[in-house]
Amino acid sequence: MTQYHTLRVLLGDQLNAAHSWFRQKDDGVLYLIAELHPEATYVTHHVQKLCAFFLAMEGFANALEKAGHAVSYLTLDETKRDTQPQSHEEVILSVAAQHQITHIELQQPDEYRVQQHYQEMMARASGLTFSLVDSEHFLLPFDDIPRYFKPKTSVRMENFYRKMRQRFNILMAGEKEPEGGKWNYDSANRNKLKAQDLAAIPEPLCFQHDAAHVLARLERHGIQSIGKADSQLLWPVTRQDALRLLDYFCEHLLPNFGRFQDAMTSKTPHSWSLYHSRLSFALNCKLIGPKQVIKASIKAYQDNDDIDIAQIEGFVRQILGWREYVRGMYWVNMPDYQEQNALNAQRDLPSYFWTGDTKMHCLSSAIGQSLDYAYAHHIQRLMVTGNFCMLTEVQPEQVDEWYLGIYVDALEWVEMPNTRGMSQFADDGWIASKPYAASGSYIQKMSDYCGSCHYKVKEKTGELACPLNSLYWNFMVKHRERLGKNPRIGMIYGNWDKQSDAQKRAVLNRASWCLEHLNEL
Structure with a gap:
């Protein structure tokens, strides 16, 4: 068996062929890339996301081997012991022990939870030395x-x-x-x-x-997923x-x-x-x-x-x-960022976020697309699904989990500030200078969704009124003390104040009905 002096660990989001690690071959270095049950299950991921990461990891391992590097690539089949899934730490230490390696090199992870795992491992492991290097990916070190x-x-x-x-x-x-x-x-x-x-x-x-082989492996190990699966990944x-x-x-x-x-x-x-x-x-x-x-x-x-x-x-x-x-913003504010809920949002995510089965065409389009492709662009995420979750006061933890699971590009460092900060205003303005709240008129302005919708975008009250219209005003009225002095949106309240008391009550009553019947919209 080849004697290695160093184990270098590569995560599924560290597939950087330009990293200085790979500039020269060292026969004493073993690279470890592993499919991990905890990473596949800490949220319910889109099946295309799981396939994309595992295929990318597998392909990167093969490319390293072709370039002459020694690689240990472990699939879900190998990262179980006695039918029990192994943690990242257990896999790393097991491979190091198997090859009698005493020095382990890690790249700076992009997610706080992984950094915590690394720090705990380095503090507990005896007889081993560790080094942590930059991932050499971002422009800002x-x-x-x-x-x-x-x-x-x-x-x-x-x-x-x-x-x-x-x-x-x-x-x-x-x-x-x-x-x-x-x-x-x-x-x-x-x-x-x-x-x-x-x-x-x-x-x-x-x-x-x-x-197909990844899909079979996911099924064999009972990995739960969401979204549309296709054996030919796009x-x-x-x-x-x-x-x-x-x-x-x-x-x-x-x-x-x-x-x-x-x-x-x-x-x-x-x-x-x-x-x-x-x-x-x-x-x-x-x-x-x-x-x-x-x-x-x-x-x-x-x-x-x-x-x-x-x-x-x-x-x-x-x-x-x-x-x-x-x-x-993510790194400087963690772990506090994941606790932020400035607007005290407490409702559950509606069931149609997992099916797209809603009469609101903007939502059904954005959610359906997300389920089909594991993808939606930034305005669909911010101003359709995100706006709706903020107006309906969905718990930020549930919104985080949905975004983190459903999108192929979602990792916590990029998802959480976009969701909890920009989208939900749960950080009370650390990122956004105002909540990105919008009524149906914004959707109509930027899309063709409204023309074929069950609801009427011009109406604020009544059974066919676009839910976003009343929900918008309900949100603005509820948070007036917080938002009224905001120079970017404070003037909006003038439009509300011009309405008669009867009109205001009708709008807020419509919003109350929508919130009480959220899963029926």
Whole structure:
């Protein structure tokens, strides 16, 4: 048996071929990649998410072996002992003992709970030495996070984003001036898809990876999942896939990305994909890096006159701005972040979040798409399902669990700040400067959902009134003391105050009925 001096552990979201670990071969290093029962079950995951991670892990292990590295890849079959699932710590220590390895190297995990597991393992294990290195993926090094973020403190993404643009000289016309003269072109990123726009939406680039063996393994081990299963997985699970998807985005989707990035439709076969890159899974498991994505997209912008500054800036803002920002907010506020429930939301998640069976077309479309593809774009997550959960006061823990389970790209570091902060305002404004509450008029403005809905988007009261309308005003009235002085939304209360007492009562009564009959909507 080969004698190894070091065990290097790779998590399912640490599949970074560019990491310095792999720059040279060392016959004394063994890499460990393991499918773990606890990771597959700590929430109920979408079946496509489980397949995507396991296929990506398997493919990465094979690629390392082909490159000459020694790899121990353990499936669910191997990470059980005496019919009992093993924890991550048990698997690591077992492999180390099997190969008589006394030094273990770990990469900085992206999730707080995994970091806690690592710290407990390092404190308990005797006769072993450990080292922890950076994952070398994000633009902002882990140790730099405290320079930009303070615990329990509001940090605005826009300010952080500008600092990142300057620090890394991205889309800059000089040291301090942004290219194009403006930092942010969000006002140009809110177009609705009109009838003539639908036919021009490109077909999404999808992959066909055989997941039958993974599906069989999940069934054999009784791993519960949600969503639509398909033996041919459409998601990118190799670095080559990710690069193809990036090239496809730059050539076919980026020219209209910013323009329609907030739009929603149900009237095209490509409603689920539109102009979005769908690189988030590949990024979050590190098959591809943010620097490479930004560099390639900017080069496409520079080479293609059809791509204007509003399109590229909108995309760069998502990668360089928002993605790096939520990571910083997550780490500086954990573990306190997972306890935040500023609005004291206590209701249960409606049953149709697991089926899509609701008469509200916006919800049925967004949820149905999520169940079919393990994917929805940011406005569907924020302004459809997220907005509804906030207005109906669903417990943040249940909202977290649903988002974390259903989306292929969902890991806690990116999911929790987006859900509990941006979507649910449960952090009382650490991330969002206002709650993103909206009535049916927003859905009508940004989508074609309302035209074929059971409910009437223009009505606030009555059996056919769009539930979002009364729920919106119920939410705003209930939290008036908290929100009334907010400069971004305080003026809205003037519209409410102009209504007669009878009109107000009718709206609030409709909201009460909706809340009492939440599972019937």
